[in-house]
Amino acid sequence: MSARTVRTRLLAASTVALAALALTACDNGKGVRDEGPSASSESSAEPGGSTKAKPAGDNGTTAGGSAGGTAATPTKGSTNGSSGKAGDGKSAGGGTGTGSSRNAACDGADTRTTATEVSRPLNHLLLTVTNTGSKNCDLTGYPIARFGEAQSVPPVAEETHPQAVVTLAPGESGYAGVLLSAGDGSGGNGYTAKTLVIGFAKGATSTPALPAKGVHVDDRLTVTYWQQSLDDALSY
Template identity: 40%
Template sequence: MRSNSIRTTVLAASALLAALSLTACSSGDNGSTSDNGKAGAAAPAANSAAKQAQPPAAAPEDATDVDAGTQNGATAKPKTIAQPATNAKSGGKGATGSTDRASRKTGNSTTPVTCTGANTKTAVSKVTRPVNHLLLTVTNTGNRTCYAYHAPKLRFDDAQAVFPILDASRPQAVVTLDPGQSAYASIGLSSGEDDQNNLHESKNLGVYFSGRNAEGSTGTPANLTLPAGTSWGDNGFVTYWQTEMADALQY
């Protein structure tokens, strides 16, 4: 009797254990009760392997090129294209200064100036034709082009008035003299209206140069010694400067 009771208890306990085992197996298949189960631990490992197998994302086509020094996690910086170094001989402050000095030198040697006694040599000579005429020759002795403006203004000895200028001899353009070139003006000492018995004899001649506006004179005058026996009348004249000697002597 007692033996049957023990056997029945054992069988009941076995049945209970079997039921509990079935319940545990059913709960483990869902994988939601614990992260430490075999099924739960296998999922993260699989996900990690999948991530490692994925290829790196392709860079966009317009991505900025970077220096090699940024490959190991450093911040990427755009490449800077190196500019060529400035050549001191062809540019820069030194070259500019040299160019400026050269320009100033060139400007000084080429900018025309007014012809005066300081940059010219003036001569007076007697001519056979026309009669009672002298010839003035002015030559540019400077290193710059000069303008022989208008007509020379003449003063015989200590005469109070400037010798009359013949307006009909005015040229079409200002006479320009390069270094070494000459211009000419003729002096008509007297005319038929002068009393040949009442002429003024002179030994010296002052030649004054006109400026652009023809008013007064400018620069240094030329002081010349006249040919012996030079006499002039009140109706004499001097022409404008001419580029050709023949043009000056036609009056």
């Protein structure tokens, strides 16, 4: 074997040995290997080689917001179980919170009162109060009726109490019935009254005219509460 052949084989053996050493160095962690991009795409480089993690959820949106960093749109809330826009100032059930004021009470100054005898029921008088003013008024309670020179006023039939206050718009009327005397003549202390004064819950009184012959009253004299309906006024 020639010396040249020996040198060639020694060179080949050396090359194989060096390649093996290089592989060993890479496998035991001492070599340098290109690992590609950083394992965490959520960290950014800081001076000095340290890294700082981005806040959770920082992917171009604000916390609880929409893409692009815009603030979250306020959602519709609810107040006591009823829905409404947040901060719209409305109270539960759709109210505005402003409330409503009561109407002024009707009295003799802004109404006209008439007294009419009716054929049915017997011995009854119908009182009619008409709003002659320009605003609504409430006809509350019952007529405080004083017949002739009587020192007292008749009681009210409690069973005629209406379910709601009688409100009169301009031009509208409310009613009350008056039982003048017992139909079977059983009433006592009867007399003929030719004048009548009607008082209201407050304010001015009214003096409706009675028939020229007057009306006969006795101790059965009773009035009803003011009613919205004429039929209700005469049902007692």
